Amino acid sequence: xxxxxxxxxxxxxxxxxxxxxxxxxxxxxxxxxxxxxxxxxxxxxxxxxxxxxxxxxxxxxxxxxxxxxxxxxxxxxxxxxxxxxxxxxxxxxxxxxxxxxxxxxxxxxxxxxxxxxxxxxxxxxxxxxxxxxxxxxxxxxxxxxxxxxxxxxxxxxxxxxxxxxxxxxxxxxxxxxxxxxxxxxxxxxxxxxxxxxxxxxxxxxxxxxxxxxxxxxxxxxxxxxxxxxxxxxxxxxxxxxxxxxxxxxxxxxxxxxxxxxxxxxxxxxxxxxxxxxxxxxxxxxxxxxxxxxxxxxxxxxxxxxx
Amino acid sequence: xxxxxxxxxxxxxxxxxxxxxxxxxxxxxxxxxxxxxxxxxxxxxxxxxxxxxxxxxxxxxxxxxxxxxxxxxxxxxxxxxxxxxxxxxxxxxxxxxxxxxxxxxxxxxxxxxxxxxxxxxxxxxxxxxxxxxxxxxxxxxxxxxxxxxxxxxxxxxxxxxxxxxxxxxxxxxxxxxxxxxxxxxxxxxxxxxxxxxxxxxxxxxxxxxxxxxxxxxxxxxxxxxxxxxxxxxxxxxxxxxxxxxxxxxxxxxxxxxxxxxxxxxxxxxxxxxxxxxxxxxx
Numbered sequence: 064x065x066x067x068x069x070x071x072x073x074x075x076x077x078x079x080x081x082x083x084x085x086x087x088x089x090x091x092x093x094x095x096x097x098x099x100x101x102x103x104x105x106x107x108x109x110x111x112x113x114x115x116x117x118x119x120x121x122x123x124x125x126x127x128x129x130x131x132x133x134x135x136x137x138x139x140x141x142x143x144x145x146x147x148x149x150x151x152x153x154x155x156x157x158x159x160x161x162x163x164x165x166x167x168x169x170x171x172x173x174x175x176x177x178x179x180x181x182x183x184x185x186x187x188x189x190x191x192x193x194x195x196x197x198x199x200x201x202x203x204x205x206x207x208x209x210x211x212x213x214x215x216x217x218x219x220x221x222x223x224x225x226x227x228x229x230x231x232x233x234x235x236x237x238x239x240x241x242x243x244x245x246x247x248x249x250x251x252x253x254x255x256x257x258x259x260x261x262x263x264x265x266x267x268x269x270x271x272x273x274x275x276x277x278x279x280x281x282x283x284x285x286x287x288x289x290x291x292x293x294x295x296x297x298x299x300x301x302x303x304x305x306x307x308x309x310x311x312x313x314x315x316x317x318x319x320x321x322x323x324x325x326x327x328x329x330x331x332x333x334x335x336x337x338x339x340x341x342x343x344x345x346x347x348x349x350x351x352x353x354x355x356x357x358x359x360x361x362x363x364x365x366x367x368x369x
Numbered sequence: 370x371x372x373x374x375x376x377x378x379x380x381x382x383x384x385x386x387x388x389x390x391x392x393x394x395x396x397x398x399x400x401x402x403x404x405x406x407x408x409x410x411x412x413x414x415x416x417x418x419x420x421x422x423x424x425x426x427x428x429x430x431x432x433x434x435x436x437x438x439x440x441x442x443x444x445x446x447x448x449x450x451x452x453x454x455x456x457x458x459x460x461x462x463x464x465x466x467x468x469x470x471x472x473x474x475x476x477x478x479x480x481x482x483x484x485x486x487x488x489x490x491x492x493x494x495x496x497x498x499x500x501x502x503x504x505x506x507x508x509x510x511x512x513x514x515x516x517x518x519x520x521x522x523x524x525x526x527x528x529x530x531x532x533x534x535x536x537x538x539x540x541x542x543x544x545x546x547x548x549x550x551x552x553x554x555x556x557x558x559x560x561x562x563x564x565x566x567x568x569x570x571x572x573x574x575x576x577x578x579x580x581x582x583x584x585x586x587x588x589x590x591x592x593x594x595x596x597x598x599x600x601x602x603x604x605x606x607x608x609x610x611x612x613x614x615x616x617x618x619x620x621x622x623x624x625x626x627x628x629x630x631x632x633x634x635x636x637x638x639x640x641x642x643x644x645x646x647x648x649x650x651x
Contacts, residue, residue, distance in 0.1 A: 080472065083471050083472055083473060084471075084472070084473040084474065086467065086471060086473075087467040087468075087471040087472070087473030087475075087476070088467075088473060088475065090463040090464060090466060090467035090471075091463070091464045091467050091468070091475075091479055093460045093463060093464075094460040094461055094463065094464040094479075094523050094527060095464075095479060095482070097460055097516075097519045097520055097523055098482065098483065098486050098520050098523050098524070100516065100520055101494055101498065101516055101517045101519075101520035101521070102486055102489050102494065102520060104497075105493075105494040105497035105498055105501070106489075106493055106494065106497075108497035108500075108501070109493055109494070109496055109497050112496060112497065112500070167387065170383050170384070170387060174380065174384075175376065175377070175380050176377075176380065177380075177384050179637060179638075180384070180388075181384055181387050181388075182637050182638075182641055183633055183634060183637045184387060184388050184391040184392055185387065185391050186633040186637060186640055186641070187391055187392065187395060187629070187630065187633055188391050188394075189644075190577050190629035190630075190632060190633055190640075191395070191626055191629055192580060192581045192583075192598075192599050192622075192625055192626070192629070193581055193583060193599075194583050194599040194602055194603065194622075195398070195599075195602075195622040195625060195626055196394065198398065198602065198618055198619070198622055199394035199395065199397055199398040199622070200394060202397065202398065202401055202615060202618075202619065203394060203397050207409075207410050207613065207615075208401060208409055208410055208412075208613075208615050209412060210397065210412040210413070210414065212412070213412040240390070240391075240394065244391070245644070248641060248644045248645055249644075249645070251641075251645060252644075252645035255645075293488075294487075294488070297488045297490075300490075301490050301491065301492060303492065303583070303584055304583040304584070304599075307583070307587075307603065308603060319492075320490075320492040320584075323492050323493075323495070323496070324492065324495070324584075324588065327495060327496045327499060327588070328495070328499065328587075328588050333496055333499075333500060336496050337496045337497070340490075340492060340493040340494075340495070340496050341493065343490050343492055343493055344489075344490055344493040347488065347489070347490045347493075351488055
C-alpha cells in the first residue's frame, strides 16, 4: 500500500494527479472533521477545565487553581482503589477472553458441521446492548430473582453484590460473555490467513495436534493476537456500563470511568471530574504506547471493532 | 469409521457448549420477562404450572405516548441510531472511496487517526461535552447524541468500508463506459451493485454501535426528549415503590434485543465478513 501512496513528491505532479489529490482530501474532510469534533477539541477543553475550580453547584467560586485538582485526585485513596479495580478487571477479563476466544475461533474455523449455527449464536452476545447483558447477568445472580443461587454447591442466600470480590467476579463474567465473541472473530480472521499446507507438512513430520497449535498456529497468529489484545485491553479499561448497572460502584467496585462520571454528572464538579478524565486519557495513551513499543504491535494491522 | 463418530460427537459437544454459553443469559432474561411478581423469584427457566404473563410487556406501553415509560425512549433510540448511521455511512463512504481508490498524501494519517479515535476513551469527553452542550443548547437533544455517535462510529465505518471497497474491481466502471454506458449508468449498473453489500454491512455494524451506547445517553440527556432505551432502563422504577421493576426491565431488554437478533439471524455471514474484513493481513 505504502508504495502506491507516494506520488513522487513535488516533481512531476501532473494536473490529473493534483486534481486527484484535491478530490481525495475533499472526500475525506467531512469524516475527519466529524471525528475531531468530539475528540480533539473536548480533550483540550478537558485539560483547561481540569486546571480550574468549577463546581456547578457553586458557580461563583470559579478560578484557576493550577494542578491542585490533580493533586486532590492523586492523593485520594478512592482514586487508587478505582485504578486497582479497573486494572484487575481488565487483566482478568482480557486473559479469560483470549483463552475462550481462541477456543471459539478454533471451533468456528474447524467446525465440521453447524458452522452457521455456531457463528449466529456467537454474534448475539456481540450485538446485544451492554446494559441488557449487564441486567441479564445481574438478574441471574441477584438472590431475589436469580437462578445461580439454586445451583448445587452455592449457598441459597449468597449475596453476590454485597461483597467487593464476588461483585467484581460477576462483573468480569458479564464482560467476558459480552466481548469474547469479538475477540474470537478477530482471532478467526488471523486463523484463516494460515496456510493449511503447513499443518499437512507438520503432520507428515509427526507433529501432534498440541505441537501444531503451539509451533504453527500461535506464532503465525501473534500479530492478530496482539492487535486483539490491545483493542480489548483499552476497551476493558474503559469499563462503565456493566458496573453502573450492577453496583453503581457500591462495595468498592468503582472503575475509573465511574469515578469520572460521578464527579462530573452526579456531583457536577467539572474541575475535579475533568482531572479524572485527563488522567484516564493519559493512562490509555500509556497502554497503547506500551503495546506498540514493548510488544511491537504493528498498528497498520489493527482495525476498530466495537 | 469409529474415529469419525467420535469426532462427530466431540463437535456436537463443543457446539452445545458454545450455544449454552452464548444463549443462556438471553433465555434467562426472556424467561424473567414472562414471569409474574409471584414467580419472579423462583429461579426457574420455565415457570411452574404454566404461569406465563405478558403483563410486563403491556405495562411498558400503558399510558400511551405521553405517559408510557418506554415508548419515548424506544422512538428516540430508533431515530437517533438510524440518523447517526445514515450520516456516518455517507461520510465514511466518501472517505473510504477516496482511500481505496485515489492517490493522495495523508491517506495513512487519516487511517491511523481513525484508529486512534477508536481507542479514545469516551469518558474523557463527557465533562467538556456536558458543559458545551448545555451552553449551546444541544443538551438533551437528538443532535447532542448524534454528534458523538458519529465521531466514535466513523472509525469502524471507515475501516470496514475501505476493506470492502479495496476488493471492488473499479476498472469495470471504465470498461462499461467503453462499452457505451454513460458515467451514471456505469455507476448505477456496475459499481453500485458491487459496493452496496459492503456498505449495508458497515451500516449494520454502525447501527449496533449506536444502539448500544449508554455513556453518552445518560450524561447528555435528562428527559424523554432524547433519552434512549439503555439510559431509560437504568432509571426504571417499579409500578409502586414496593414492587421491583425486574419483570419490566426484562421485558424492555427483550424488546431492544429483537433488532439485534434479526440482524444476526439474517445477516450473520455479512456481519462476520464485516468484522473480519481487513482485520489482519498476514
